[in-house]
Amino acid sequence: MIDPVSAFQQTGTEYVVELVAQVEQDASYAGQYVTIVVVTLIVIVLLLSALWLGWRNRKLRQKHVEVPASIPEGLLDQEPLVLDEGMYVATVQGRDWLDRIAVHQLGIRTDAQMEVHSQGVAILRNGASNLFVRADQITDVRLESGINGKFVEKEGLIVFSWMLGHQEVSTGFRTKTAAGKRPLYTALSGLIPEAGPATQHAATAKPNTTPTDDSGRE
Template identity: 45%
Template sequence: MDKIGPGLLTLALIVVLAGLMFAGWRSRLRRQQDVAVLPALPQELGQPLEAYEGQYVVTTTAGDWLDRIGVHGLGVRGKALLRIYPHGLLIDRTGAPDIYIPRRQLAGVRTESGMIGKFVEKDGLAVVSWQLGDRGVDTAFRTRNAADKGPLLARLTSLVPTASQDEE
C-alpha cells in the first residue's frame, strides 16, 4: 500500500507536466498566427542540381535560436531530403509538410553547433536564413554524412542572391 501513493503522485505529476507542455505549444501557435504561409511549390520543379539526405532540425526567428516557429509544421523535426534547384531549395520532410524556399527569398547561409532542441559538434548544422513574408527566419538542416556538409554549404552559398543580382 505504501508504494501506491508515491506511484499515483508520480503519475499525476507526469500528467500535469504533459498538460502544461501541450498548453504552452498551443499558446505558441496562437501567438504565431501572423507568420506568413509557406511559399508554394512551382508547377515545374525540374531536375535538382543536388540532393542531400539528413534531418530537418527546426525553423526559428532569425537571430534567435531559441524562438522556434511552430506554425505550418515548421517546429517538427524529422528525416528529410534537401533538394537544391536553380530557382530555390526544397526540404522534403517525412511526416510533415515540405518546405520550399525560393532563391529570391534567401538571405544567407552559415553553420551553427546548435539550435533549439538539437546540439551537435562545432559547425554541424547548415543554417539557411530567408524571408518568410515580412519575417526573417533561420532553417537548420543536418546532413546524414559529414562529408556532404562542405558541398551542401558551397551549393547553398552559390544560390544566395547578391546585391548585383538584385539590381538586374
C-alpha cells in the same frame, strides 16, 4: 508433561498471528507503491499538459507568421544541383535560435531530404508538410553548432536565413553524413545574389547560445 494438543494450538496461533502481520506489512508496502505510481502519473500528466499549453500559446502568438510557399509543380522532376538526406531541425524567428516557430508545422523535427535547385531549396519531410524557399528569399547561409535544442559539433548544422513574407526566419538542417554537408552549403550559398560560397557568413551572426556536443550524431 506437555500437552501435545495445547502445544499445537499455541504454535498454530503464533503462526496465524505472524501470517496476519506479514499480510498487513505486504499490504502497507503495496499501498506505498500504489501511492508512488499515482503521484508519478499525476506529475507526468501535469508536465505534458504544461507542454501542450505552452505549445498552443506559442502557436496563438505566431498567427502573424505567413504560410510558406508550396513546392512549384514539376520542380521535383528536375535534376537538383545537389541533394542529401538528413534531419530538418527547426525554423526559428529571425536569428534567435531559441524562438522556434510552431505554426505551419515548421517546429516539427523530422527526417528529411534537402534538394537545392536553381529556383530555390526544397526540403521534403517525413510526417510533416514539405518546405520550399525561393532563391531570392535566401539572405544568409552559415554553419553552426546548434539551433533550438539541437546542439552538435562545431559547424555541424547548415543554417540558412530567409524571408517569410516580411519577416526573416532561419532554418536548420543536419546532414546524415559529414561528407554531405559541404556540397549543400556551397550550393545554398551560390543561390544568394552577389554571393559566391559564403564562407564569410560562418563567422558572423552567432546564435544566442553555442554549447557543443561531441558525442556524435543523433
